[in-house]
Amino acid sequence: MWIVAILLAACATKPTRPTRSEFQDIPVPNGLTYVPDRSTIIESPTVKAARLVYRGRIELESLAVAIRATLESNGWRHLSSTTSSNPTTTQVYEKGGNSLQVVFWETWWYTYVEVTASRALQVAK
16 A cells, blocks of 8 residues: 555656747747657758647647737737647747747647747858
8 A cells, every 4th residue: 555655656746847849939838748759850050940749638729729829929920720620720820931830639638739830040140
């Protein structure tokens, strides 16, 4: 019995992986965990691009509304949203010539968020 209590205490105190965002003006809501094995980051002297995947146990519709509100408050202009029957929701944004796509989908246990963004970098002369 005490072994179970020790294991439960160890699991409860284990720190979670911090959330990350490669772009400071693309905030990631609390409750989402970065999934590195599904993510890709590309940097060159002129472009920074990323496909960042997060997951959490948050209801899809409320998460989509929260992310839209947060992005718009950070200057991203919402261009379109689509929802399919499987259900997958896609939101597209623009800010200063940079593009951003956010895709939400659910599995039996998690809600996933895929953030795909690109940004032209200023080249020092």
